[in-house]
Amino acid sequence: MSTTGAHVPDDGAGGPSRPGWWWWTRRRGFALDAALAAVSAVESAFEGATFAQKTGIATSAGALFGLLVGAVLLLRRRWPVAVVLVGIAVSPAQMGFALSLVGLYTLAASDVPRRITAALATMNGAGTMLVAFLNFEDSLRHPDSGRAASLPLVFIMSALVALGLTAPPVLLGLYVRARRRLVESLRERADGLERELELLAEKALERAERARSDERTRIAREMHDVVAHRVSLMVVHAAALKAVALKDPSKASASAELLGDMGRQALTELRQMLGVLRTVPEAAAAAVAALPAAGGGRPGSGPGAEYAPGPAPAYGPESGDGDEGxxxxxxxxxxxxxxxxxxxxxxxxxxxxxxxxxxxxxxxxxxxxxxxxxxxxxxxxxxxxxxxxxxxxxxxxxxxxxxxxxxxxxxxxxxxxxxxxxxxxxxxxxxxxxxxxxxxxxxxxxxxxxxxx
Known part of the structure; x- marks a missing residue:
């Protein structure tokens, strides 16, 4: 059974509800309250008819009054304080047993301040104890009982009955209230952690984009330095070769040989750079596989799981140590x-x-x-x-x-x-x-x- 306070309705699952029809957000909540109200109305009608016979009131009037009193339980989610007050008010007529039990539970489980809950529970217990005391005393003093009235015994029995009818629903309601608050706190903490993970993932993606941009710039710079110089010299030598090809064949031959050497050097440096670039994906994949997965330990979960930012690998001759550059x-x-x-x-x-x-x-x-x-x-x-x-x-x-x-x-x-x-x-x-x-x-x-x- 899930209940709520006077101001924060429940969705039936222990959390804050969504706006719905009146104060019910789910059909099962309405069905539960309607069933409880029906049981309470039948019980209160029977008890009202019994009380009317003892007091000389019309039985139909007592039954109708009890029916209306029991139906008040339909309002327990919206006005739990009013339901408990009605139960306290009709307790001298010895009716509303189910109304009092469910009302106390709803009150304790709601967001009503605890001092109000304690005051109403005390009033309900005192009323129940008084009614039980009068009933026990009357029963013991009855001539047919054959027993003498013992005031201490009657007081103790009345107190036990009042405690038994008041404490269990109140304690159960307080437990449900504490559990609900704990669940809400854990849900808020989980939402906060999820937001933090999303922010971290966004930052990781930003760092990844910056790293990719830096690497693209570095690759472009290396390609420019490695290729542009050699090709520029080759173009200059090709122009000189064209000018002296017919006039000085020996010099043209030397220029052609030098041109070939420069082309081979450019190809060698270009192959070295491409070799470095081919090794980068394997190193990056190994680095990603070595990192713990984000998102609660689920591999591949979270926006940042595909890329793990870290120190950007250096490309080109400048990146190496020793003889690489x-x-x-x-x-x-x-x-x-x-x-x-x-x-x-x-x-x-x-x-x-x-x-x-x-x-x-x-x-x-x-x-x-x-x-x-x-x-x-x-x-x-x-x-x-x-x-x-x-x-x-x-x-x-x-x-x-x-x-x-x-x-x-x-x-x-x-x-x-x-x-x-x-x-x-x-x-x-x-x-x-x-x-x-x-x-x-x-x-x-x-x-x-x-x-x-």
Whole structure:
């Protein structure tokens, strides 16, 4: 049997109800109350007729009054206090037994303050005790009983009857009320945890999207650095080869051989990058499988179960340690490649050469590589200088070139992402980057990267 208070109706399942017909939200609640009211009305009608015969009132009037009193139980969910008061009022007429029991239970299980419940239960118990006392005393004093009236015995028996008819429904109602509040508290806590899990899943998805965006940017930057420089040099050599093919066959042969070497180097670096990219899905799948499933231990549950955010894997030569990426010792070869393509370029080193870490060295190498590529693209015939400086707490590089000599540059496409990529690389290490034209009509690129420790 599920009951509610005067202000918070119940849905029959122990939780707050939805708006329904009057104060019933389910048909079974209405059917239960109607059945209880019918039983109480029949009982009260019989007891009312009996009381009317003892007092000389018309039996039909007593039965009708009892019928109306018992039917009050239909209002127990809406007005439990009124139902209990009616039960207390008719207790001297010795009617409303079921009405009092169900009314006390409903009152104790409702949201009515406990002090009101205690006061009404005490009043009901006192009324029941008084009626029982009078009945017992009258029975013991009856001439046909053959027993003498014992006032203490009558008092004790009356108290036990009052306690037996009052305490059980009140205690049961209080238990149901406490259990219902506990269930509601657990439901609210579960809803709160579910909301927190949803927020965590949304944040995980946001982090995953950011990680994917960062990786796309990193892949694009690596592809640009690895392919653009080699292809740019190949285009320059192809143009030179076309110019000298008929005039100087030996020089054309050397240029063709150099062109082939550059193409093979570009393919080798491209294969290395693609190999790294192929290993990423397997590593990511293993990382996801190693993480505990969200959503109460159910694998794959929750919006964030498909992706586990973590440290983003590094792609390209810059990501590795040891020999996986270019180093500063290879700058001389890089400068020689540009010189072989017809650029007047020189390399100068200041300070004592020392290891700076594979990632920092790869970043400096890529900055010089992109700067020389830009000279090939935009300043054909210009002279360039590369200055590498080892300082106490940082490593710096400066690439400058003079104005173009007026010769037509090779038709090299430009996506406009070279300077952006250099700035991103340097900023990732907490360094500073600057690029812009010089007063002599050339261009300069400078970068400074602090050394760890």
């Amino acid at each position: 270019p180093c500063l010792a290879q700058l001389a070869e890089l400068v020689e490649e540009s010189a072989a393509a017809g650029m007047g370029v020189e390399l100068a080193v200041e300070g004592e050469s020392r290891p700076c870490g594979p990632r920092i060295e790869a970043t400096v190498y890529r900055v010089v590589q992109e700067a020389l590529t830009n000279v090939h693209k935009h300043a054909a015939g210009a002279k360039a200088k590369v200055l590498l400086a080892y300082r106490e707490a940082e490593v710096a590089v400066l690439v400058t070139n003079g104005p173009s000599d007026g010769s037509a540059p090779a038709a090299l496409p430009s996506g406009g992402h070279g300077l952006v990529g250099m700035r991103e690389r340097v900023s990732a290490h907490g360094g500073g980057f600057a690029a812009g034209p010089t007063t002599e009509g050339g261009f300069r690129v400078s970068a400074m990267i602090p050394l760890p420790g």
